[in-house]
Amino acid sequence: MTFDELQLHDTLLRAVKAEGYTTPTPIQAKAIPHALLGKDILGVAQTGTGKTAAFALPILQRLSAKAPAGGHRPIRCLVLTPTRELAGQVGESFMTYGKNLPLKHAVIFGGVGQAAQVQSLQRGLDVLVATPGRLLDLMDQGYVSLRSLEVFVLDEADRMLDMGFIHDVRKVIKALPAKRQTLFFSATMPPEIVDLSRNLLTDPVRVEVTPVSSTAETVAQQVYFVEREQKRGLLTHLLKDGKISRALVFTRTKHGANRVAKQLEGSGVTAAAIHGNKSQNARERALDEFRSGTLRVLVATDIAARGIDIDGLSFVINYDLPNVPEQYVHRIGRTGRAGATGTAVSFCDGEERAYLRDIERTIRRSVPVVEDHPYRSGMAP
Structure with a gap:
């Protein structure tokens, strides 16, 4: 299979090819078609399998289909990640794949001043990539509204549990609109993550590309x-x-x-x-x-x-x-x-x-x- 067979728009295909990618990884080949149809996804995949593109590409295609013509941009997609480094990398992926699309994104995380992040939010954006603590802080201050959210991505859910963020994740989930598409990714599925996925997802398509806790043959x-x-x-x-x-x-x-x-x-x-x-x-x-x-x-x-x-x-x-x-x-x-x-x-x-x-x-x-x-x-x- 090639990216050309995944029903992605030409703009996204050009961006993917500009990065030197021609063949989708297994998680991309399995998840992207379902995500493009608006289905909830339960993705079980270890790091290094290409899962960021597996959710970023269909999200960009969905949002660009009805990008706002002007005025204030409400947050239409939220990607929740456990670490600042991962948030930055996910943000870079959205920027790379969406460089030719009329969409805006921002990345927010703790450990730095909030002024620049607040300015990005106030200017309006389509995609917000965030870590749980800073997101809840800015929500409490009234800078973040999720009322218009269309897509929610929970990335590395088991890592959220490992790092003690699961309670913050549950607080964020309570603020999400009931009608939305949810893409849920985790490398492992311990019992608490299984329970979380059941409460969060609606009739999901399960995509599993490697056995839990297996190492890459490469x-x-x-x-x-x-x-x-x-x-x-x-x-x-x-x-x-x-x-x-x-x-x-x-x-x-x-x-x-x-x-x-x-x-x-x-x-x-x-x-x-x-x-x-x-x-x-x-x-x-x-x-x-x-x-x-x-x-x-x-x-x-x-x-x-x-x-x-x-x-x-x-x-x-x-x-x-x-x-x-x-x-x-x-x-x-x-x-x-x-x-x-x-x-x-x-x-x-x-x-x-x-x-x-x-x-x-x-x-x-x-x-x-x-x-x-x-x-x-x-x-x-």
């Missing part, structure tokens, strides 16, 4: 057994490989991310940390520098695991193994995206063996062990 996975105090040396050793132009490194804690980034800088590797305690400006600056290649290594915590979308990222390193198996899937999903290949390397010390066993049970495969390296643990099997 990602080559490896594990290095190493003592905890030797991880720093092993990381530096791996980065001596000039073929690794950029690497995304995951740590379990914010302090750990800061420490690893500082250690890399000290060894001559350009690096920066990104996590929830960093200011929005610092996070965006680090992401921009990583995208451009100014930074070779970005060190992140799980809070950013599903909010980082870097084209062509081919290397992910789990400096610390996550204690939640699903987080491993989300982390390594930063590479091997949209059909490209990637490599995911994990460091495993003695205390993390149980985490590795849980991960292997969840992904239903054994992660190949790299035995030939200078920091091999004496306890390695």
Whole structure:
């Protein structure tokens, strides 16, 4: 199947082709036709499957069919996302795909002043991309009205639950008009998310493109057994490989991310940390520098695991193994995206063996062990 077969308008097709896309991903091929018909969608898809375009393209087509001729623009579409990074990326997608359409969008999130965001709202817009906290704040202040909403997108619903935003999400839902199209996306479907989807969706079409908690076949996975105090040396050793132009490194804690980034800088590797305690400006600056290649290594915590979308990222390193198996899937999903290949390397010390066993049970495969390296643990099997 090609994008030409999805019944998208020529304006959108030109925008898609300008990005170099010719073949839709499975989630796009399955979701877009139903979304174009106005049906509610329950999409179960992990990150890196192209789900943003799966909802952005049909929404742009729907809204542009009756774009306001002038005057004040009411908010007609709301996309709710769990993180500032993801909100920014979704906003960029709407801008990219809708660049030739008479539609306006804005992105609002917390951690920065609200003045510029309020100005965007007051000028009027068609699509609002928002994080829950800032959205509720601006709704309480009277800057946001959802009375004219036609489409609601809840993106990464399970991440909302993980981050403690589910109560805020429910408050937003109460403000939505009863008559609307709802597009609901989640990588996993824990019981509370299942209940939320049942209350939110009307006769939905379920679109599931990968088994829950599976890893992409395009990602080559490896594990290095190493003592905890030797991880720093092993990381530096791996980065001596000039073929690794950029690497995304995951740590379990914010302090750990800061420490690893500082250690890399000290060894001559350009690096920066990104996590929830960093200011929005610092996070965006680090992401921009990583995208451009100014930074070779970005060190992140799980809070950013599903909010980082870097084209062509081919290397992910789990400096610390996550204690939640699903987080491993989300982390390594930063590479091997949209059909490209990637490599995911994990460091495993003695205390993390149980985490590795849980991960292997969840992904239903054994992660190949790299035995030939200078920091091999004496306890390695």
